[in-house]
Amino acid sequence: MIKEIEDTSRAKQQPAWLQGYIDSSEKQKQLYKKTLKIVILSQIFGGAGLAAGITVGALLAQDMLGTESAAGIPVALLTLGSAGAALVVGRLSQRFGRGTGLAAGFLAGGLGAIGVIVAALLNSIMLLFASLLIYGAGTAANLQARYAGTDLATPKQRATAVSMAMVSTTFGAVAGPNLVGVMGEFAGSIGIPALAGPFILAAAAFILAGLVLLLFLRPDPLVISTAIANAQEKDGTVQEEPNSESAAVNKRGIVVGAAVMVLTQFVMTAIMTMTPVHMGHHGHGLSEVGLVIGFHIGAMYLPSPLTGLLVDKVGRTAMAVASGATLLASGILAAFAPADSIALLICALILLGVGWNFGLISGTALIIDAAHPSVRAKTQGSVDVLLALSGASGGVLSGVVAAHYSYAALSLSGAILSLLLIPVVVWSRKTQSKDPV
Template identity: 40%
Template sequence: MTGVERAAVQPVDAALLPALRRRTTAVLVASQILGGLGVATGIALATVLARQISGTDALSGLAPTATVTGTAVLSMPMAALMTARGRRPGLVLAYLVGALGAGVVVVAARVGSFPLLLCGLAAFGAASSANLQARFAAADLAEPHRRARAISNVVWATTLGAVVGPNIAAPAGRSVAGLGIPATAGPFLWAAGIFVVSAVVVGVLLRPDPLLTARALAPEEERSPQARSLRAGLAAVAASPRARLALVTVTVSHTAMVSVMSMTPVDLAHHGAGIDLIGLVISGHIAGMYAFAPLMGRLADRVGRLAVTGLAAGLLAVALFLAGTAGDSHGQIAAGLFVLGLGWSAGLVSGSALLTDAVPQSARAAAQGLSDLTMNTAAGVGGAVAGLVVAQASYAWLNVAAAGLLVPLAALVLLTRTRGRRNGKGSEEGNEEGNGTAAADSPTGMRQS
């Protein structure tokens, strides 16, 4: 370990690990509730605000693009910071950058500057990066056979804040009525304060740092700083078929979800939906994303990562059919968005667990940063294209285009499963349970009964 790491974490007795896991999870849950509230409060009206300032649907798709671009751009620097200093500094920095971005969005709305709005939304995306990376912090100290559940519990914690967020968008908008700020920018003002509180919670309470503690408990050969570089993370993903499948899973799930979700408020508005109904539909979508994450985690641990990845592809296909054929039926669009959230949840949980299983402990932080960079970059492109597709064709055609992304994912899942059956269950590719990582891979070197 480096001198910084030795100063940051003291040796942990294996008997104390269960209590440490519970404490770490509790802090991450609290930060996820707050972070989810802040992100969802602002993002519910981002495309509507962009349309108001730009005056065109074609540019409204750049709002989610800017947000996920910011999330992607910060992913690798955040991974580098976590690799060097631990989870806590990276999460705190991301929440503070998100708060700054939310403030810039408010200023942009006040002066009517679309370029400034995009800059603010890009910085706002840093908070989403923090929320995403928190799931990996939960996995740092988890036993291999419980990793998916550890990840899913933190993902689930976002439910409360994320579902409530869109529904307080309207009162947040009314709260700035006397300040000369558009109502659609009010939620971002509230989000800025929420992110600051999230940063304080993580900075004060996430001690000892879970990543540094996991490294302290790792075998001596995995403590080399050279094994933790971003290049080592990329090499670890490239060397493992299962890691590559994990990368494709989270990328496709996230891109399909962001592309369709980002343009749904615009389509609803075209069909006469008001701000309250839009908030309700997005709340249902976010409930699908987060509320059932523990179920996805338990399924991934029990029946296997590949099975849940296949489930994700199926759910996304159903969601895109429902949304794409809804027309002016608000109820069918709401159902489609809910199932879209379920598909995203299954893909994110199973893909994240599979990636963590498939790479060495020393390279995980870097590989996880690469995963978030890839999926958010792809989703950023998807969000930009989504606006153009809706403007030039229709919302229905957007869903058709998103469905096309599922074809390579389904093919790769089938290929990986076939290879596993051919090679035998004991190999890396053949372990279809997804929870067969060696016991020595856990922080304690043993399974918990």
């Protein structure tokens, strides 16, 4: 198993406080529970910051640029920014701990949200685009926070730990879109364009999330987890043969987990991005858009406890297949639902969120299973780069497809793409069956 030199050297001579965690399973359990509580609190704020910007980003760009074909650019930019930030957050987390890496991402996201507000005031397209890139760092931190709760979890707790981090995002994620109207009115009262109002909420929420992690995520769970793994291997408690076969299995787990997350992210982002624009074309106001997106984002996170339990009990690959089937149903319903039917749009977007939830949690569990703690944060950051780039591609292409064809064509395309999850899982199972027992 590959380990960083600095991690190996630390294992030889640990500080007394760190050795205390290595020697005591009770202290490990206590820190695991404490870490989950802190992650939950930070995710409540992070969810609000993430959702508020996503809800009106496309509408703000459409208003400033005066063209629908560019409406997907904001989501593309913030997810592109998320890609770069995911790599940085992963590296910082591996070197300095989860708290430092995640806090840096959230604080940068808060600064990006402030930049969006200034861009709207100045009507500056270039500043808007640059700020959205920086705002994407908050998105990266919000996603990578799901890993923090798993560092001290047992293999049978990992998906459940991911789900606890994700479901806590629901509180802020659902509140954010439904505060669009209120924040728009507040922004107007102080001379800021109404569509920039939600970014005021996003800035405050991201900054608070970063401060919570920076100040309270101590001792750092990744540092403890790495020290425990190294100590167990040194003492022979864990037997791991660094042969080519085991390396292939680990690589396969990472490839499959990444493929599941990338496909679900692409489909979800593409359909979600153009739904507000589609609704705007048919006379729906900001409050109705906020309602639909609120249900969607709630569906992205609220089922997490049940999903985590199913992933741990039923299996990672089975839930990946369930993700593909759910996204397929969502795309078909979104394509054929009457544009004036809020109820059917809500149902389609709920299915979209649930399908994404299934894919993200099952894919995340596969990644965690495959990566050693000494390289886990870097690996997770690298995978999240692909996740963000997938979202960026979905955001850009969604606007082009919807503008040149239709929202229905976009939704059906997403439904067809979701079926690719099935051959990925079949390939995974076939290759696993060839491994020696």
